[in-house]
Amino acid sequence: MDDTVTENSLCESNDQKEVIPFEKCEQKTYKNSSYMVGVFGVLQSLRKDKVLCDIRIETDDGTIIFGHKIVLISASTYFCEHFTGFNESNIDHIIIRELDSNALQLLMNYIYTGEIIITEVNVKILLAAANLLQLDYVKNVCAEFLQTRLDASNCLGIKAFADFYGCMELSTSSQTYIKNREVVDTDEFLSLSSVEVIKLISCNDIFVPLEEKIFECVINWLKYGIDSRKDFLPELMEHVRLPLISKQYLLEKVVDETLLKTSPKCKDYINEALQFHLLNYLQPFTVSNTIRSTPRQSIGFQKVILLLCYSQKTSSVVYWFDNIWQPAPKMSKCYNYGCLGVIKEQFVLAMGGFHLGSKKQLVEMLDVSSQSPCWIPMMDMLVSRRAFGVGSLDNRIYAIGGSDGANRLNSVEVFDINTNRWQMVTCMFTKRSSHGVGVLENLLYVVGGFDGHEYLNSVECYFPCLDTWIRVAAMSEYRLGCGVLVLDGVLYAIGGKNKSGCLKSVEAYTRSSGVWTSIADMHFCRQYFGIVILNGLLHVIGGYDNKKVVLNSIEIYNSKTNTWSLKTLSKDVGNGKWLHACLLRGVLMVLEYSKTSYMWYLNSVECYDSCLNTWTSVATMSECRRGCGVEVMDNVLYVIGDKNESGCLKSVEAYTLSSGI
Incomplete structure (x- = not known):
């Protein structure tokens, strides 16, 4: 039944002919859902049909749209204010300036039907018109539509548009997107105002692979409208962190830039930048940081795990995890007993290890921010090392401790990416190899x-x-080949x-307590595995057990519940007995190797995706390595030293995504 019926508040009894109170009467309300x-x-x-219309609305282009005042007043505060005043109540014609006629027609249809058609072509003019006519629903859905269309080519324009029209959620989403993407070299950047450019390049967490990109984009922006923009040069260059630009680029590009010579x-x-590089070379530990010499702290990047794997193959396997496990770029050498390291969540270093029986201090670097990632040889370590931390x-x-093939080491050396130099620092008290290293509160801890x-x-x-x-509290268990992480x-x-x-036991240490405490055991006993933090959880990857059986599983620790869960590792990943893993902005990277009666040294790299539990390969290294060191810095992956068939290595390789080698 479509009609709505409400009984009277007072009812008559047929039998007694007396008035019955409303609350004692049976009643039921019906609503016609299709009525409106x-x-x-x-x-x-x-x-x-222009029937009974009492208002004509005209736009700048002469388009006239008819309507009913009572309907428009009920839908829009804008029209209510125009038609309810004493002087305006009798008008039958208004002109609205700077209002697109197509947008007005769509909004009039919305007022009468509740439906609005939004496209990539009309969304901005619709939002602007809805903002003027105070149709909040249309404004909000237009903002939602724009949010789903954000990409590197339009996010700067959408951010400025959202700020202008007060779309706070869209503005926040756009700002987050901008921080997580490389947007400074897009066409939109060239059209920004000086205020918008300064706001963008002064941001400490904007995503740029290298500071050189900021410099190039500032110069390009200036030259795009040099006559009207040249006066902004000093103010813009204040926010370019020139000390972070490589010395070679600084001398070849920056010093010779004509625009800068006039200021x-x-x-x-x-x-300032040249002095920074000079001091960093002469006294690398005494250089004081200013805002221009402080690396940008990009945030919100998708976390990726890189595994460097050694197994019974002729090359090192490197995987990275970015929604799926996939092969990472192969290294130029095969590594044995090397290590991975990460700097600035961008640069990955694979260090040390043996190569073809020789004792070389090899280092390779991978820049994961590059479009075509590749491994690049870096300055060799000062000491040949394998199984180091x-x-x-x-x-x-x-690079801490390890073995040179004959003796354990307590020596320590440090690598500076800005100078591509290694420098020895104070030795540890104890010579050790196959130990773990963690960074807690800006201090280095060497464990077991x-x-x-x-x-x-x-x-x-x-x-x-x-x-x-200094020496700190010892663990309750003696441990070789353990994983250490903070x-x-x-x-x-x-x-x-x-x-x-x-x-399979686990111990935990805090500086405040100064002691080690036991926590929940893993499901399996394991050693020489990869270990990373991903999505706030501790991931233990691969390794092998008491019977030297390779484990194709990942154990995941939740510190809030003190529990471990299991995931299966791809059959193609983690087959080696020795694993190195590191986490960086883009991918989980894994280095794997094994020791068998026939020793093979690998140079392949693969990448893992934690959501899909899949692997892919990336560029191989130039050297095969086992037990090498791997570290990431500024989105470049470095592989350092260790061992292969030639012996210990001191060579270093670096990998960048842009070149893929």
Whole structure:
């Protein structure tokens, strides 16, 4: 039944002919759901036929649209204010300036039907018109539509558009998108105002692969309208962090830029950068940071895991995890007993290891921000190392301890990406190899290992500002080949092995307590596995057990519940007994190797995606390595030293996504 019926508040009794109170009467309310649709459908037909219309709305181009005041007043505060005043109540014709006639026609249809058609062509003019006519629903759905269409080519324009019309949610989404994408070299950037450019390039967490890109885009923006923009040069260059630009680029491109030669202030900025590079070369540990020499801290990037894997193949396998496991670029050499390291979540270093029986201090670097990633040989380490520890602190890579093939080492060297130089620092107290390294509260912790005679449970802590080591509380378990990582201010020592065999136990350490405490065990005993933090969870990847059986699983630790969960590792990934993993902005990268009766040294790299649990390969290294060090810095992956068939390596390779080699 479509009619709505409401009984009277007072009812008469048929039997007693007396008035019955309302609350004692049976009542039921009916609502005709199609009533308003029908009524407004008729009103829309009347409007189109210009029947009973009492207002004509004219736009700048002369288009006239008819309507009914009472309908427009009920839908829009704008029309209500225009038609309810004493002087305006009798008008039958208004002109609305700067209102697109097509947008007005669509909005009039919306007022009468509740439906609006939004396209990529009309969305901005619709939002602007809805903002003027105070039709909030249409304005909001237009903003939602734009939010779903954000990409690198339009996000700057959408951000400015959202700010102008007060679309706060769209503005926030656009700003987040801008920070997570490289947008400074898009066509939209050239059309920004000086205020918008300064706001963008002064942002500390804007995504740029290198500071050189900021410099290039500022110069391009100036030259796009040089006559009207040249006066903004000093103010713009104030926000370009010239000290972070490579020395070679600085001398070849920046110093010779004609625009900068005309500005005394810009010359000061160039001198500041040159002085920074000089001091960083002569006294790398004493250079004070200013805002222009402080790396940008990009946030919100998708986390990726890189695994460098060694197995019974002729090349090192590198995988990275970016929604799926996929092969990463192959390294130029095969590594054995090397390590991975990460700097600035961009640069990955694979370090050390043996190669073809030679004792070389190899290092390779991978820049994951590049469009065509590749491995690049870097400056060799000063000491040949394998089975050593790697830590990244203050955008420097530390190669700690290890073995040169004959003796355990307590020496430590540090790599500076800005100078591509290694420098020795103070030695540890204890010679050790196959140990773990973690960074807790800007201090380096070296955990466990093997001194050539005994398994170790000792822990040492390095203060970089003082170039000093101290001993801290020992673990309850002796551990070789354990995993060490920091999560939420807690240092974890995981698995490994000792005289009792392979371990699944885990210990945790905080500076405030100064002691190690046991937490939940893993599901399986394992050693020489990859370990990373991904999405706030600790991931233990691969490795092998007491029987030297390779484990094709990932164990995931939730510190809030103190529990471990299991995931299956791809059958093509993690087959090696030795794994190195690192997490960077773009991908999970894994380095894998194994020790068999016939030793093979690998140079392949693969990448893993945690959501889909899949792997892909990336560029191979130039050297095959086992037990090398791997670290990431500024979106470049570095592979450092270790061992292959030739012996210990000191060579270094670097990988960049842009070149793919």
